[in-house]
Amino acid sequence: MSRETLNWLNNNVLVGFSDKRGKAWHYRQGSDNHYTDGIPVEDVRKRLFDWHAEEHPILVGETVTPNLDVSPPRGSVVLPGPVAPGFKAWVHPKTGEVLGVHKDTRALHQYDEWLLDIAEPILGSGVEVATAGLLRGGRVAWVQFEVPEMFETPEGISFRPFILARSSMDASVATTWSRSITNAVCDNTMTIAAGEHGGQRIVFRASGNSEVKLADAREALGLIDVAASDLTEQVATLSATRFTSRAFDELVKIIVPGEKPELDSDKRALSHWQKVKEKREFVHDLYMFDERVYPWSGTALGAWQAFNTYDQHERKLRGSNRVERNQLQVLKGQQDRLDAKILSTILELAA
Secondary structure, three states, X not given: OXXXXXXXXXXXXXXXXXXHHOOOOOOOOOOOOEOOOOEOHHHHHHHOOOOOOEEEEEEEEEEEOOEXXXXXXXXXXXXXXXXXXXXXXXXXXXXXXXXXXXXXXXXXXXXXXXXXXXXXXXXXXXXXXXXXXXXXXXXEEEEEEEOOOOEEOOOOOEEEEEEEEEEEOOOOXXXXXXXXXXXXXXXXXXXXXXXXXXXXXXXXXXXXXXXXXXXXHHHHHOOHHHHHHHHHXXXXXXXXXXXXXXXXXXXXXXXXXXXXXXXXXXXXXXXXXXXXXXXXXXXXHHHXXXXXXXXXXXEHHHHHHXXXXXXXXXXXXXXXXXXXXXXXXXHOOHXXXXXXXXXXXXXXXXX
8 A cells, every 4th residue: 555645645646648648546636737739847846845844953842841740740841941952843834744854965956956947957958857746745756857758779769768867855855866767568668788888977065065067967877768778788788688587587596586485394494485486486487487577588678577576566565655665666776776686687697
């Protein structure tokens, strides 16, 4: 179940290109958060980022009890105490909710300034806002920039490259701009490896002297068409890399570790082993039979897609909605780290 209510999602998550890509899972009849084309920047500013977090000192409360002879004491009051040195709170001006508590040296990155204003040079020329949103009461925010058209590689992979800008008030997500892709075949977010065109992310540190160096950001991330070129090259390399059945079996054992317990009486170990076996079998079935993966089985690309598809669409979850969980995983960079680990292991086994 989602931590966010449907009402929150339909008021604080904007979805673009809905005619081409469909509506979000949380869409309700009558909601006005879906756009047939790209989302106007001013709508993002007006509907999501029309507030600035406020910095407040943290006060230490002191209880004063005027009449100690009464049981229980009556007339007790709490008076503001001294300021906690070295710390401050960021507060939502509309809800009064504390969004984060930080050291007083941490700089406040307002969402409209860091996710929209510095994007102006890349907007236009066909680049538009595809999605934008707030999660966790405004603690986390993102804006995703794309072009409306799909790209397709000679190997039959349709994809959409995007630039993702995100930040947070609770320090769970660093202010980061990165590039990645959505694989339309399996509706997965997948990583573009750093290549000759430069890196794939730039992180703006939340220190008091942090400056926006947009030229550096654009050079580091590349533009949308450069991202498409890099991904096309990456897909070509992976699809041309033979990956044997034995290599895939070894990959599964590495990514899903576990050994059968020696003692049948060890119920806990047996239960864990059963889960390991089930996951291994599921990934094998994806690789061999699932239409999102099997056309590329026998290649490094197919091996990558098997694990990426399992993690984003098939892995069992507890206590969260899959779409929300996937979004947070991308925003926190966890998807990039997972892809990097699997890709490096695949290339080692294929060598």
